[in-house]
């Protein structure tokens with residue numbers, strides 16, 4: 615039995631096409647998942663446009679933001695049954711004995727390999743998933759939204775676990791993509807005043823951000839940062855990643871404040887970061903997520919405290935991946951969601 619899959623087959627720009635692939639066979643500790651929905655991530659776009667900075671195992675099926683029903687169960691899997699509604703974490707391969715894994719921080723195990731670049735991902739009908747990656751999805755949470763658990767976990771890790779946010783804090787989020795908007799939403803849940811910053815071309819995406827109760831700013835956030843007492847914002851989340859946004863963050867953060875960088879940018883900085891010393895600022899990176907974050911985010915989605923519907927720009931069949939990728943790439947939609955054929 616073959617199904618259509620969105621395959622990234624080579625490191626050259628544009629090397630993505632639909633290929634017919636066979637149903638994967640599973641190991642004793644895996645389940646076979648029948649995919650219901652899979653979100654398109656910025657990193658899928660980066661592999662398509664070949665400006666990514668991580669190693670890819672070509673050819674690979676794209677897609678790591680997914681959920682669906684369990685179809686087959688490996689011999690040694692316990693606690694799951696056929697038909698269960700689940701979402702999957704992204705760390706498809708980890709070394710369970712790595713000291714980071716032993717601490718529960720398997721997302722930081724350097725040997726970790728994720729779906730969509732290290733092993734075959736979910737932009738197809740069937741995907742092989744280790745049972746340890748699974749989380750149960752309550753009936754009231756539709757898969758079109760549940761597949762956004764993963765980016766919501768990225769935002770939860772950046773804002774809740776890796777940053778200090780208190781009610782009344784002033785928080786600036788740079789970059790109105792999926793991660794930026796979800797970071798703004800998380801900071802709002804913490805009771806912060808939030809400004810989401812973008813460029814002139816981001817108007818549509820900023821308007822979506824406003825639905826989460828944040829202010830939006832095009833360009834310079836300096837006066838918003840200094841509005842309360844002239845000193846700057848308590849926390850800056852950099853969800854854009856280019857060198858210049860870190861420069862702005864250093865400028866807008868208050869003394870003893872924090873900058874959390876969740877956006878990637880392979881270019882060298884080209885400016886001095888001495889103000890981080892002078893201002894006694896914490897510069898924090900944030901990467902991926904782990905089991906307790908997934909459980910908490912699913913609870914937020916299921917209760918409606920976090921609503922990802924405004925972010926979803928449409929649902930396309932995997933065979934229409936090009937249109938779904940293109941609309942996200944040119945900023946017409948914040949998040950494209952696919953479904954298998």
Ligand SMILES: [Zn+2]
Nearest residue numbers: 655679764765
């Ligand atoms: Zn992602």
